[in-house]
Amino acid sequence: MTTAKPATRIQKRNRETIREAALDVFSQHGFRGATLDQIAQTAGLSKPNLLYYFPSKEAIHVELLAHLMTDWLEPLRALDPAGDPVEEILAYVLRKLDMSREMPRESRLFANEIVQGAPRIMEMITADLRPLVDEKAAVIADWSAAGKIAPVDPYHLIFSIWSTTQHYADFDIQVRGVLNVQGGAHFDDARTFLTHLYTSALTPQRQEVVNH
Amino acid sequence: MTTAKPATRIQKRNRETIREAALDVFSQHGFRGATLDQIAQTAGLSKPNLLYYFPSKEAIHVELLAHLMTDWLEPLRALDPAGDPVEEILAYVLRKLDMSREMPRESRLFANEIVQGAPRIMEMITADLRPLVDEKAAVIADWSAAGKIAPVDPYHLIFSIWSTTQHYADFDIQVRGVLNVQGGAHFDDARTFLTHLYTSALTPQRQEVVNH
């Protein structure tokens, strides 16, 4: 085609600045609650200048969601069918928990969108998320059938992992309100708890005969 | 004071109609995303008529949140220190799951608010929620110490119960997108899974000596 985008040095810098600011604002207020003025001010640019780099408010939002979906699915993608079942799932849990601590804005961006019916990313869910979950759920189902982990519904297991880990990002304000803490110290306790929760739920009953 | 509120028959009916409509709209679009016109249309009233019964958009929202907080805490309040520990906690889990199926709008209303930093209900969290959680966490901690349930962090146990159950209401659209289902049949699978999850996590290791 006739597409030709040299992509200036200034363009790269400003588009990234805008993405960063938009992530801040969108994750905090949701799509409708965020304003271009807020994003512009956070980015240190003027409002018309935002719209010089992105065609619309929605375009910024969609780009953010699309760009982040990849990172978001990476931990599940990394679940290795050849690895030790309990270890693999536990590694997935803890990786997700780490992401809640390190990328709470991204988590909240998705949470905002999905709670409100995912009007702008439903397509991504069925096109990208579902196939991946199907694939990994099959792996987990195989592990269950082989007696390598306790028999569990793999889909609901995955749902529970998403919810328990993302809770610390999405409901951060509530967690802090209840625990009355400021920093991130409670993530260690969460780690310990979730390790216990999933270890006991997944470890097969007849542990003594596993290695025979 | 000089407060005197006879509360007309029409007032009762219309205020309730408005609350119902507002719950619909706020839970679906969040506070900022909802408009008075939407609420008015859903309620079958004119916009000025809404504002005859409530002083402002925010007043409707706040009243909803305050009114629902009580219902929301009831299941945890019902956790009986004198009951069988595992049964009590499991009953709490399943009650919360039922509420996600039967009251998804209420769940999403809170989710929307909390994800965005709980600007309008932070006070309720520290004033109502925290004391109750503290009280029940102490009960659970006692059960742990007495060896009646496995040793777990009571706060993070409660967080996990909130997140796993409310997930089916708040992230409903994602759950349906992944499972490719329409009705509510998956709630049975969720029930089975969560029963397994919390039974295995809470049952003490040395089960044989429990009754002696």
Added chain:
DNA sequence: GTAGTTATTGATCGTCCGGTCAAATCCATG
């Protein structure tokens, strides 16, 4: 039925917000 209160609404106000545009400024290249 009529007086007085309660309820309803069309019209309108002021503000906010997404988006546009023309003019001005910046900047890389010859």
Added chain:
DNA sequence: CATGGATTTGACCGGACGATCAATAACTAC
């Protein structure tokens, strides 16, 4: 340092939205 494209911005537009108000309609009590 001149030229042409890239970048930036002040001013503005049009629609949406929360809220107000005066006027009308409906209802209640006597």
